[in-house]
Amino acid sequence: MGAGSGVWNDVLVHADDQVGEGVSAELAVFLRKAADGRPVKIVPSVCGGCGGRVFFVLVDDVEGGAERVCAGCGGRAFIADSEEFWEDADPGEACCPCGSEEFETAVAFSLADDGLVRWVTVGLRCRKDGAAGVYADWKIDYGPTDHLLTLV
Numbered sequence: 001m002g003a004g005s006g007v008w009n010d011v012l013v014h015a016d017d018q019v020g021e022g023v024s025a026e027l028a029v030f031l032r033k034a035a036d037g038r039p040v041k042i043v044p045s046v047c048g049g050c051g052g053r054v055f056f057v058l059v060d061d062v063e064g065g066a067e068r069v070c071a072g073c074g075g076r077a078f079i080a081d082s083e084e085f086w087e088d089a090d091p092g093e094a095c096c097p098c099g100s101e102e103f104e105t106a107v108a109f110s111l112a113d114d115g116l117v118r119w120v121t122v123g124l125r126c127r128k129d130g131a132a133g134v135y136a137d138w139k140i141d142y143g144p145t146d147h148l149l150t151l152v
Contacts, residue, residue: 020044022053023106027125030132031108034121038110043152045105049075054127055105057135060089064138066122067091071102079107080120080148081140094135100128107152117145 019028022044031042045068046053052072059066065082069075078086095101103124110119121137140148 020106022046024104024125026130027104027106027123027132030125031106031121031123031134034123034134034137035108035110035119038112038118040108040110041149042106042108043149045077045079045107045152047073047075048077049073053104054102056101057094057103057105057122057124058091059094059122059136060091061136063089064120064136065089065091066136068105078151079105079122080109080117080138080151094124096124096126096129096131096133098126098129098131100126102127105152109149116140116143117148120148 020043023042028042045055047070050073052070054071055068056071057066057068065086066079067082068077093101103126106123108121109117112118117140119137119139122135123132124135125132
């Protein structure tokens with residue numbers, strides 16, 4: 001293992017990894033495994049209207065993009081820069097193999113050496129059976145990108 005790295009729950013992590021408060025350990029580990037070895041910031045989705053943390057999620061897994069709908073109040077929000085191309089997207093509702101459509105949602109932002117976001121990875125953890133998965137991810141090829149970290 002090189003300098004600046006370590007192991008967390010049997011997953012190789014980068015010294016600059018950051019996990020936001022409220023992200024379950026299971027989802028954080030899953031998102032870290034899905035990352036490309038770069039440092040990540042893992043940020044939980046929290047409804048701006050009611051503070052809820054359970055969502056129905058629409059994803060376009062071909063082009064990349066996601067919109068979440070709060071299970072508590074119905075508030076909608078796009079994830080990262082999804083709104084910019086949502087009109088051309090072909091989203092479908094995320095569904096766990098168990099049939100549930102309610103998820104804990106978090107986003108892993110993979111960072112380049114210059115600190116810019118280079119990949120957005122949307123991770124969902126089923127509220128019924130706990131299964132975690134990556135439901136959409138996409139490349140970011142512009143800057144600045146700081147605003148993306150607040151669009152979760």
